[in-house]
Amino acid sequence: MVGSSEYKVLGPTRTEDMAPQYTGCHAHSTETFCMAPDGEEVQILIEESPEEETEEPHHDDDDHGPTPQDCHFHAGVEHCVGGEEESTCQRSDRDYNVPLRIGLLFVILITSAIGVFAPIFVTSFTRLTERSTIFVTLKQFGTGVVISTAFIHLFTHAQLMFANECLGELDYEGTTAAVFMAGLMLSFLVDYLGARFILWRQGRKHVPGADQEHIGQNGESKMASETPNGSETVTHSDDRGSHVHVHGKADEQVSVAVLEAGIIFHSLLIGLTLVVAGDSFFLTLFAVILFHQMFEGIALGTCIAGLPSTVPLLREMIMALVFALITPLGMAIGIGVLDQFNGNDKSTLIAIGTLDALSAGILAWVGIVEMLARDWMHGSLLNAPLAKTLIAGAALVAGLILMSALGKWA
Structure with missing residues (x-):
């Protein structure tokens, strides 16, 4: 001893x-x-x-088990980061409060309707015009929303879908960008063919004596041709040649129709994938989607309200109604497939990823070319007063920031 x-x-x-x-x-x-x-x-x-002799080694890691993952939903597909838990591609059984989802369907309907109809009613039943500061502010806010939706929401979601491990390794890594370009070129093609069709129709319905020629200070000749349908073709001629701009209700209706098509594509998916999110995350996602629908409604509503007065009010109402109904329709479809939906199924991932990327391309074209460039480079904001320009710029940035912030959860 x-x-x-x-x-x-x-x-x-x-x-x-x-x-x-x-x-x-x-x-x-x-x-x-x-x-x-x-x-x-x-x-x-x-x-x-x-x-x-009897004491066994003590390991803190063994007592606590695997580190939990941080999971949230993107387009109805659970996206998990970090942690050590194993992911599964099988369908997960989740708790679904169906009565709650049915009730909130009508909340989405009302919110979407308020966002899209408000600008139309304001310009139709008040003295507020599309050149007023309030209307310009709303429109630029909507422009920011559309651009952010294209890149932060849709393009990012499409990348997540195609990068999902349940889909496997893609043979072509640029799939998301390729589908995005397809949507962008599709939008361009629709706009271009629409403009060509307008010019062709104006040539057939040309009214004799309707041409007016103006000579500018630099010797530039501008020929304006008006047609019975209210459209106008402006031809600029100078020493460098001539170029044509098509203005009027037909051209603007094509642009708004392309915008609405892109919004409708992903709004249907939003409604479908919202309701298939589990109860643990459903209310958070619902609150985000509520703001999303309000902002997008304002964006589309200001574009519809900005159409020429020759466009019937009934047509504007129908265009707005389609937007208000499309997300609740997607929610109704989602409620019907709650027991079968698997967000990690290969076909589901491909379908959602493709539609998201396609919609992203469409909205990128409309947001940047038809809205941002048209208003700032060719529209009233090009030579607007400084105060109005600053307010419009602030609204544009606000739309970008707020919609991008929502991309954290949806």
């Missing part, structure tokens, strides 16, 4: 008693030796107590 520790002495079997005390203990490599009273060096082994 040395102190409070017990030791075992290794050596030949002896008949006499063991020495009561050993001194001069020292180590050789991993072994311990001490000196007996007679000067003999003996090996000493430390004998563990019963408590030490």
